[in-house]
Each structure stands twice: as structure tokens, then as C-alpha cells.
Amino acid sequence: MHKQNTGKGFKARLDHMFTDREFFMRSHGQVRFLTISATLQKRVFYSVAAALAFWLVITLAMMINQLTVTGERMALAQKEAEVNSIESRVSSYKASIEDVAADLKQRQDVLDQMTEQFVGEPPAAADQKQNDEQLSENTRKISAAFPEAAHLAKLEARQILFARRLTNAAIQRTEQAAQAIRKFGLNPDKLSNNATNAMGGPLIPFFKEQNQQLHPTLERLNLALQRMDALERTLIAIPSGKPSSTGMISSSYGYRRDPFTGGSAMHSGMDFKGPLGQPILAAAGGRVTHAGWKSGYGKCVEITHGNGLMTRYAHLSKIGVATGQKIEQGVQLGAMGSTGRSTGTHLHFEVRLNGRAINPRPFLEANSDVLKIKAIARQRAKTPGRSESGTSRG
Template identity: 50%
Template sequence: SSAGTPLSAASPEAARLESLRRHQGELEARLEDAVENRLAAVEKAIRSFGLDPARLAGRERGQGGPFIPVSSAIADQPELRDIAVLLTRLNVMESALAAIPSGKPTAAPMTTSSYGYRRDPFHGGLAFHGGIDFRGAHGQPILAAAPGKVTFVGVKQGYGKVVEIDHGKGLTTLYAHLSGFNAKPGQKVARGTQIARMGSTGRSTGTHLHFEVHVNGAAVNPRPFLEARRDVLEVQQTAKRRVADSGNRG
């Protein structure tokens, strides 16, 4: 037959092409399912910290998502286009999950002085306590709860000596009543990096760490971040690896 003649539906070539199309369709469906399942696990992990996945990823509700350019090679293939959009969304969500502070800021145990309203130890009146306290030994290492950039090292009224870290996505952590510093402003730190030493500076009744988590500038209860379940931490660890791999490739 001539080059322009279409393949007969019964020809071996047509059968092979149809088989290839069917196989490609099955692979695309499996890939889409895998990405959707991973995305659901990541969003569930973010919610377990008491956070809204869409807001944390920088997308306000009701405003739609970011414009995602799709290469011309897949623009005309709806299945591949859908997978590309899903993968982009997954990358954004994994980046958000990786930024969440889930590491403990010290080896010392948490005390009963929890987040919320309590009796002020100085004047006895009801006062809001915006973090969680850890009692320990003077000079005990204070650790970064997540990777980030040190934005403040110094003294704040009431808090004494303080270190603050920006983890991105509107998430910051504050470490107060310190005796000394190991970090400098502008320094990039990994989770678990020693940033300071425990003390009793500022408005303090004894040696301890006062630890706060802020979301978009507002203090939130740190307990969900400190008591994350193992399965949540595993999902987060995978996200961190993927984000790191993506950064290395970039």
C-alpha cells in the first residue's frame, strides 16, 4: 500500500498501535491514581497539624489556583495535562509540608505550663501564654524545630534572650529565656541544629525554654507540632526528601 493509505483495522500494525494506546492509557491511569493518593496523604498530614493545606500553600480559598504552564507536547492530551497539573500541586503541597516545624526544640520534657490562658506566676491574674515551656538545665542545647533562616537573635521585652526562625510558608518559631546564642541573623539552619542555650532571662521564674509557633504572625498551639504521629512524620520525611531532590536537580 502507498505511504498515505491508512492502516486497515485488521492489520497487525493497527493491532499493535491499539495495544500500545491501551497500555499507555493504563499507565496514565495508574500514575494519576498514585499522584492523587500521595496528594491526599500530604494534605491529610498538613491538616493533622491544625493547618489549612490551601492557605499554607499560598492559595487563598475562592481565588483559584496559580497559573500552571503546560508544555505544548502534552497540551493537547487531557490525561497527561491533568497529571502535570496534579504533580505541580503535589510539589507545592510537599514543599508546604516540609516547612512545618515538627522537631522538638530541646531534649528536656514539656511542662504542665501549656498554651492558652493560665494564672500569671508574677501577679496571679489570668494571662495568655502563647507557647509551651520545657524545663531543663542551664546551658542545655536549644535546637531548630525545622529547617529555616534565622531572622532574629537578641533581646525582647518579657522574653529575655530570643532566637526566631522563618521556615517559609508563613511559619515561624520563637525560642525564649535563653542564656546564650549559637546562631546568627541570616544563618540558614537545618532541623536539629543547635541555635542557643537554655536559660532564665527575661520574665522567667526558673531555667526553661519558652517555645512558640506562629502562623502568618499569630501564635498557635505548638502541641500538635510537637506530638505528631509517626505516620504523619513519615509522610513529611518523604516530602522533605522529594523537595531536597527537586532542589538538587534545579
């Protein structure tokens, strides 16, 4: 109702504005009348209003279009600036990659020279070709899409070959250690299992992402080095030094006639005859687990070497070490005597594996080749920065 009243009021105002109008003109004594009707006035008004409105619409559309074009030009200019910035960054990255690749290549050259000097001959061309063919698929894609990364792909190939050479060297040293352990009459697999069956600690993933893993070549190298480390440490722990400088053996390992009862008895070690006070030396490094009187053995020292191995030095006149002390091969433990169940001055020497006495003779008669392999393993274990267990040196 209000809208209808408003409409009627507007129409009334228009009717009031546009009424019939008469104009008269006098010319040469004559008067003429010109009448402009209200309808004509309205038509002229509406035509002018429509033209003005159309002009305003066209002007507004042109302004909007101009603003749109300006915005698009600004966006295009911004994109061009971003592209230029990306191209600049890519160029910077390319230069950076080339610098990094050059630095890594120089380091790899040094590693290859060191490996050639201490491990073996340089890789053959056939090995290099095979290595190139086994590049990872990701590296191939990167090289194809980003030629500057080809240097890194070549470095990856050299690193894989480098890891393989180290793996072969570790396998060779592992086999040498295993052969040396067998010459002592021991089983290398059982001994190394004794060394690795007691492990623990909190879980700290090597990679942040759970699905990340070592490259298969590096994984094989890691396993080979762990195997080598276990066997070489096992070899180091095996007693091979003579417990006394005297070479007089008064009784060997095995069954014999007991010197007190005259009956058959099992002799669990070897007896070395010598003067009173003769220095008694550790046959291998380890930790002293007993230093004192022991029934039947008199004054006695026991050294645990790890991997289930233990040596016993009995009938001493005096003891020069304490329980819990960590010692190395060749350290003086005490002096020869005749304490305990003994008929004269001598050293009773035992080697025990997992609590069972075994024949000490193979340990005392190790040839020079075995001792050389053991010395190499001991030198590696003494390298600064390596962690050592208290029962792995000797």
C-alpha cells in the same frame, strides 16, 4: 503602397522567369517544334512548391510530435524514478518506525516495572481494554492508513495508562499529606494557597504552536503532581521536632496566672524546664529571620518555615545561628537560659501562623504515622535535581 510595388516586382520577376519556350527536334529529316507555355511552367512550379511546402509541414509536425513523445517519456521516467525513491524512503521509514517502536516499548516496559514496584499493582485487563478504546482519533487514522504505526498506537495506550496510574498515586499521596496536616490542627487548603499565591516570571510557552496543548491525561497528571508537591512541601514545613530533649513542661499554651503580676494573662507558647546550656533545636527546617534580643523574650531565635508558619525560641543563654541562615530540622539554635522576662532557666517555644500564635502541642505530639508521611515527603524533596525553596525543608 510599398507592399503593392513589392508584389508587382515579384510578379514581374516570375513573368520574366517563366516565358513561352520552344523546343525543336529533328528526326528523319523532319523538324518538329514543341512549345511550353509560361502558364504551364508556372503551374508546374506552383505544384512542386506546394508539394515541397506540404512535405516540410509534415516533416516539422513529425519532428515536433517526436520531441513531445520523447519529453513525455522522460517525464514518465522521472516520475517512475521518484516513485521508486519514495517507495525506498517509505520502506526505510517503516524500518525506522519499527526500530523506534521497539526501543520505546523496551523503555516503557522498564517504566511499567518501576511503577509496579513503587506505585502499585499492574493494570487490570479491563483497564487496558478501556484504555485501548480511548485512543486518540488521530492515532486510529494513522493506524488504519499506515499499519506499521500500530506499534506506536499501542505504546500511546500504555503511556496513557501509565500516566493514569501515576495520577492515582499522586492523588493518594496528596490525600495522605492532607490528612497529616489536619492532624496538626491546620487547614491544608489554606496552607497550600499560602505556598502558591506568590508566583511570577516571564511567559515562555511550552509549545511553539499556540493551539497545541497537553494531552488531557497528561494535564490531569500535571495538576495532580502540582497539588501533591504543594501539600507535601506544606507538610514538610510544619514543625514536628521537639525543640529540646527535656520532657518537663512548666507551662502550657493558653490563659494562666502571670508569674510577675499574679493577674490573668495569655501564654502564647509552651515552656520547657531544663538545665542551663541545654541545647535548643530547630523544630522544622527554614530560614532564620531573627537572631538576637527581643523585648520580653530575651535572647531569641525566630525561624520562618513558609506557608505563614514561624517558630520562636526564647530566653536563650546564647545564640548559635545568624539572621538569614538556612537551617534544617534538628540543627542546634542555641542554649537554654533565662534571659528577658523569665523567672528561671527554661525555653519558651511558640508556633505562629500568619503572625498569630497557635497551640504548639499538636505539633509536638504528632503520631508515628504522620511523621512517616512527612519523612517520605522530605525524602522526595531532597531528591537530586529538584529545586527547593529555602522555606520548604524541615
